[in-house]
Amino acid sequence: MRLQFFNTFNQRYSENSFRQYYKSIYGTGPCPVDRFNLLDDIDPQLIQFNNIVPEPIYNLTNLPPSNSSSWRDRFFSLYDEVANDVYVKAKGKKIAVMYSGGIDSTSVLVALMKHLKYKEFLDSGNFVVSMSSGSIQEYPEFFYQRILPEIPIVPVDYNALMCDPNILVVTGDSGDYVIGNTDTPVFYHEGTTEILNKPKEILWPYLNDINKTGLFVHFFKEICKKAPFDIVSVNQAYWWIGQAFVHQGEMHYPFIWSNIQDLSEVPTFNKVYRFFLSQPFMTFSFEYASVDPYYTDFNSVRRFPKEYIVDYTKHDSYLNKIKIFSQRLLWREIYKTTVYEDGSWEFKSDKRAT
Amino acid sequence: MTTAKAIIPKPVTTTDTYIRMLVFNPTQHVVWVCQEPYPVQNIIRRIPVCVGDVDFKLYHGPSPKHEIPSGWYHEFLKYNLVKPDGTETLSLAPVPTEYVTPIRLVRAKCYALVGLWNLIKGQTEKLDVHNNPLVSEHVTIEEATIIYADIFNIPRAQARVLAQFKKDELMNRLKKLKLIELEIETKIANCLTEEQVIEYYKLQTIRLCSTQPLDLGWILDPKL
Numbered sequence: 194m195r196l197q198f199f200n201t202f203n204q205r206y207s208e209n210s211f212r213q214y215y216k217s218i219y220g221t222g223p224c225p226v227d228r229f230n231l232l233d234d235i236d237p238q239l240i241q242f243n244n245i246v247p248e249p250i251y252n253l254t255n256l257p258p259s260n261s262s263s264w265r266d267r268f269f270s271l272y273d274e275v276a277n278d279v280y281v282k283a284k285g286k287k288i289a290v291m292y293s294g295g296i297d298s299t300s301v302l303v304a305l306m307k308h309l310k311y312k313e314f315l316d317s318g319n320f321v322v323s324m325s326s327g328s329i330q331e332y333p334e335f336f337y338q339r340i341l342p343e344i345p346i347v348p349v350d351y352n353a354l355m356c357d358p359n360i361l362v363v364t365g366d367s368g369d370y371v372i373g374n375t376d377t378p379v380f381y382h383e384g385t386t387e388i389l390n391k392p393k394e395i396l397w398p399y400l401n402d403i404n405k406t407g408l409f410v411h412f413f414k415e416i417c418k419k420a421p422f423d424i425v426s427v428n429q430a431y432w433w434i435g436q437a438f439v440h441q442g443e444m445h446y447p448f449i450w451s452n453i454q455d456l457s458e459v460p461t462f463n464k465v466y467r468f469f470l471s472q473p474f475m476t477f478s479f480e481y482a483s484v485d486p487y488y489t490d491f492n493s494v495r496r497f498p499k500e501y502i503v504d505y506t507k508h509d510s511y512l513n514k515i516k517i518f519s520q521r522l523l524w525r526e527i528y529k530t531t532v533y534e535d536g537s538w539e540f541k542s543d544k545r546a547t
Numbered sequence: 548m549t550t551a552k553a554i555i556p557k558p559v560t561t562t563d564t565y566i567r568m569l570v571f572n573p574t575q576h577v578v579w580v581c582q583e584p585y586p587v588q589n590i591i592r593r594i595p596v597c598v599g600d601v602d603f604k605l606y607h608g609p610s611p612k613h614e615i616p617s618g619w620y621h622e623f624l625k626y627n628l629v630k631p632d633g634t635e636t637l638s639l640a641p642v643p644t645e646y647v648t649p650i651r652l653v654r655a656k657c658y659a660l661v662g663l664w665n666l667i668k669g670q671t672e673k674l675d676v677h678n679n680p681l682v683s684e685h686v687t688i689e690e691a692t693i694i695y696a697d698i699f700n701i702p703r704a705q706a707r708v709l710a711q712f713k714k715d716e717l718m719n720r721l722k723k724l725k726l727i728e729l730e731i732e733t734k735i736a737n738c739l740t741e742e743q744v745i746e747y748y749k750l751q752t753i754r755l756c757s758t759q760p761l762d763l764g765w766i767l768d769p770k771l
Contacts, residue, residue, distance in 0.1 A: 200753075325716060326713055326716060337699065337701060341701070341705050341708060341709060342705055346708065346712050347712070347715070348712065348715050348716035348719050349716075350719055522673065522674065524670075524674055524720050524723065525756065526723070526727075526754055526755070526756070527753055527754050527756060528754065530753060540750060540753075540754070541750065542746075542749040542750060542753060
C-alpha cells in the first residue's frame, strides 16, 4: 500500500523502521512524501508514495521579465479568481475561514470579504472566522476594525469543523510556498543574511555543517537536477523543495488534527479548500519561480500578499509587519500518523517496516 | 484495662526526607515514589492511585541512607524496596517470583499515567488554561465585557462578543484536556499487560505532541 501521509513527528530511528532507512540515504531530515518522484535512491520495492497534490499546469515560454509589474497585477487578480471558486464550492454550506492573523490567512479573508457573495453568506449566517486569541495579536487593527464588528468568530476546534458536513473549511495553508519558501534558512554569507538571490551553491557548506555526512546536500543536489527549469538561486532551490515536499503534508493537516474517520475528501477541495494550492496559484508559482525573481530575504518574499492586504485595509504600517508565530499556541492534537492511498489510516509509533 | 495514648504528631523539620509512595497491596513493594523537597510546602498533585491494587504510604523521617546504604531509590528501581507500616520504616526484600509480572505492570501503569499527566499539565500551562481569570466561575461575561469595552475602547456589544469568544476558547481547551485525562487514566487502569501500557503510552505521547517524553522502558528496566 502506498504512503500518502507520514508524520515524522516523534518517530524514532529504530532498527528496520522506515525513518531509519530514509536516514541511511538522506540523513536525519524529516522524511517527506515525494510528490514528483524525485528521490531515485528510495527503493520502490520498499516504499512508494501516493501523490494527491494537484498537478501543476504551467507554460514557461514568453513570460514577462522578473521585474515586470505584471506579475504583481496577476498575483492580485488570482485572489479574486480563487475567492470566486470558494463561493461556488461553498454553495449550500457555511464557510469557516481558518484565521491565524498571519499574512496568508489574512489575505484569504480579505479576498473573500471583497467578493460580491460575501454579504449574502454573512447575512445568512454562513460565514464565520475560526481563530484563536493569538490571532488578534498578529493584526489587531484588522481584527478590531473589520472582523469583530461584522463577522461571527469561533475558537479553532478542528473536530467541530471537520466533522460538520455543512461546513467548508477554507485555509491559507501553503501560502508560504507560492513565492519562494519562508522556511529558507537564515545564515550569514559574505557578511549578510540577504542570501536569496545568491547562487544555490552557497547552501552546500551551510547544509554540510548541519549534516556532516553530506547526505543532506546529496538530497538537495539530486532534486534540483529534476526541477522543470534551471535552479540557479537559493530562493529557487528552496521554492522547489517546498513544492516537492511540503504540500502533501499540509493537505492532510485538518484531517489528521481531527478525529474525522472518512478521509476520502483529503485529495479534494470539497471539505477543505486550500486557497494557495488551487490551480491558478499553482500555475503562477511555477511560472514566476522560473524567471528567478529578485528577492533578498525572508520578509521580501512576502511583499505581494502584504501589498494585497494593505490595498484593502489601508494600514500602511502592515507592510513592516514581522512574523509572530501565534499558530504555535494553537491547540492541535495528533490523531493520525499515517495515511495510505486508499484513505485508510493508522495512529501508531515507529514500527513501520521498510 | 488499657489506657489510650494520645497520638502526638512528630514535628516537621526541614532536614527530613518526605516520600510519597504507592505500594503493591499483596507484597507492600513500592511501585511508585515521589520525593518532596520540603513537606511544609508540599505540592498538591495527583497520585496515580486509580491504577488499582495499590495503597498509599508515606515515608517521613531522616534520610534513609543509613538504613539502606545502597540507596533507597536504587533499590526501588531494582524492585527491592518495601514499605512496611509506620512513617519512618523502609525495608528490602526481593519480589516473590509469582508477583514479578503484576508488580511490573502496576509500576508501568503508575509511571505511564504520571508521564502523561505531566504532558497534559504542560499543555495546560502553554495554553494558559489553568489560571486564566476567564476560566473562573466567579468572573462573568458581563463583568469581562465592561473591562474589554473600557480597555480596548470598543462598543459593549463587541466587547461582549470578544469576552464570550475568549471564554469559549479557554473552556473548550480545558474540556478537551480533561477529557483526554479521563480517557487516558481509564484506558491505562484497564491495561492487562506491560506491553499494552508501553504501546498506549507511546501513542499518547505522540497525540499530546511531546518531543521528549519520559522513557518508560528505562523506568521498568533501568540500566544500573
